[in-house]
Amino acid sequence: MDANTSEGRLSSSAKAFIARKHKLLIDGQWVDAKSGKTFAVYDPSNGQQIAQVAEGGAEDIDLAVKAARRAFEDGPWSKIKPVERGKMVWRLGDILEAHADELAELESLDNGKPIRDARAVDLPFGAELLRYMGGWSTKINGAHISISAPGDWHAYSMREPVGVVGQIIPWNFPLLMAVWKIAPALAAGCTIVLKPAEQTPLTAIRLGELITEAGFPPGVVNVVTGDGTPGAALAAHPDVDKVAFTGSTEVGKLIVQAAAGNLKKVSLELGGKSPAIVFPDADLSVAIPGAANGIFFNMGQCCTAGSRLFVHERVFDKVMTGLSDEASKLKIGPGLDPATRIGPLVSDEQFRRVTGFLASGREQGAEVVTGGKRFGNEGYFVEPTILTKTTPEMKVVREEIFGPVVCAIRYNDDDLERIARNGNATEYGLAASIWTRDIGVAHKMARKLKAGTVWINVHNFNDVALPFGGYKQSGWGREMGYEAIELYTEVKAVVALL
Structure with a gap:
């Protein structure tokens, strides 16, 4: 050997x-x-x-x-x-x-x-x-x-x-x-x-x-x-x-x-297509690495992955820069390498599925901020990827990709009902996260989101005592x-x- x-x-x-x-x-x-x-x-x-x-x-x-x-x-x-x-x-x-x-x-x-x-x-x-x-x-x-x-x-x-x-x-x-x-x-x-x-x-x-x-x-x-x-x-x-x-x-x-x-x-x-909603008052030193972990952990192969990232326009550019920096820090390699942060996808079938979504996103007009392609010449590695300029009808926004791919969506609304409506615009309802310093806004939004788990200033957290499951499909x-x-x-x- x-x-x-x-x-x-x-x-x-x-x-x-x-x-x-x-x-x-x-x-x-x-x-x-x-x-x-x-x-x-x-x-x-x-x-x-x-x-x-x-x-x-x-x-x-x-x-x-x-x-x-x-x-x-x-x-x-x-x-x-x-x-x-x-x-x-x-x-x-x-x-x-x-x-x-x-x-x-x-x-x-x-x-x-x-x-x-x-x-x-x-x-x-x-x-x-x-x-x-x-x-x-x-x-x-x-x-x-x-x-x-x-x-x-x-x-x-x-x-x-x-x-x-x-x-x-x-x-x-x-x-x-x-x-x-x-x-x-x-x-x-x-x-x-x-x-x-x-x-x-x-x-x-x-x-x-x-x-x-x-x-x-x-x-x-x-x-x-x-x-x-x-x-x-x-x-x-x-x-x-x-x-x-x-x-x-x-x-x-x-x-x-x-x-x-x-x-x-x-x-x-x-499945899931979980929204992560970043409000303009969010502590970005927490929200940016938290959102990165929410989508890139386990190569995005999580049913709760924060694959739809809604960011208020006042902090959108800062979040995109920070998220790109976080992605660039993630060492890609075999899982057994102790330094690896992003391993391969599980199989050739899953690799083809994820790269197919990337191709579809480009064809439908999404812009690749970082990543977007295969890594290396062997194995099933895909770079951590951020897509912007996505629209609700795109496959990458509607369907579960189950890979290290996030759709970043700019919003300029302060009405919680409308923000929640966009977060809920999916057939899934497994999880969601809210990033804000305003605890009142956080709890009001948590009531409006149709998800089995709602996290506040964290994503992908679980505990043995917390019930886990989903709404809708x-x-x-x-x-x-x-x-x-x-x-x-x-x-x-x-x-x-x-």
């Missing part, structure tokens, strides 16, 4: 994992796909193959669902007390933390993200989320209900685990999104079939190994890798009680259709916080005539 390649930067433990034969986790056993097929996994920094992974199909999904059903109905998982269940989820957080360096390397190699971000964000957040959700296991309660009908009654509600859940994970934060899904489901007492994105399966497989190490019984968590085929089979499976999906709005709509067969519960965390339901527990439980009313 060449020390100058991305793989050459890996630790011995990460190298050993990469070299293994990567199978499916079903009922506590690592098995080949029934078809015997495998698929290749690539390093997005150079397009070279790094691993072969089992290519699961509908038959493998069926076996995994049956294993999850047995574990839920008949296995030891259903008999484990809440306090013990919580301890196991907490223990998994500790194990994740103990393996953080190795997991960060695998995530960076597989996804392309800067390893400094994987170490500073993805792994600590994942460990903390497991601990937070583990704490909820003993606090999932019902309530006494007062009955108004004649007679003597005893009535109460209960919260019970929804059952077998299918969880389909995106490629932009592969490990963290897997943890976002499994942590509340395990805390609530559900069993899981996890389907990672085919572009980034490696950390989900390693997570499956750590789940086994943590002592979870066979069948509680099953991992089936593959393309869209196993994902579609999971969404449609008649013995799955709930499906949770994070990904594009287009695929989310297909999930809803597939889930209609048995009317399984559905939660969706989908950005999805259904909320993840994190206690709201995530609600996603994985059913409410039962019990009424007795005394």
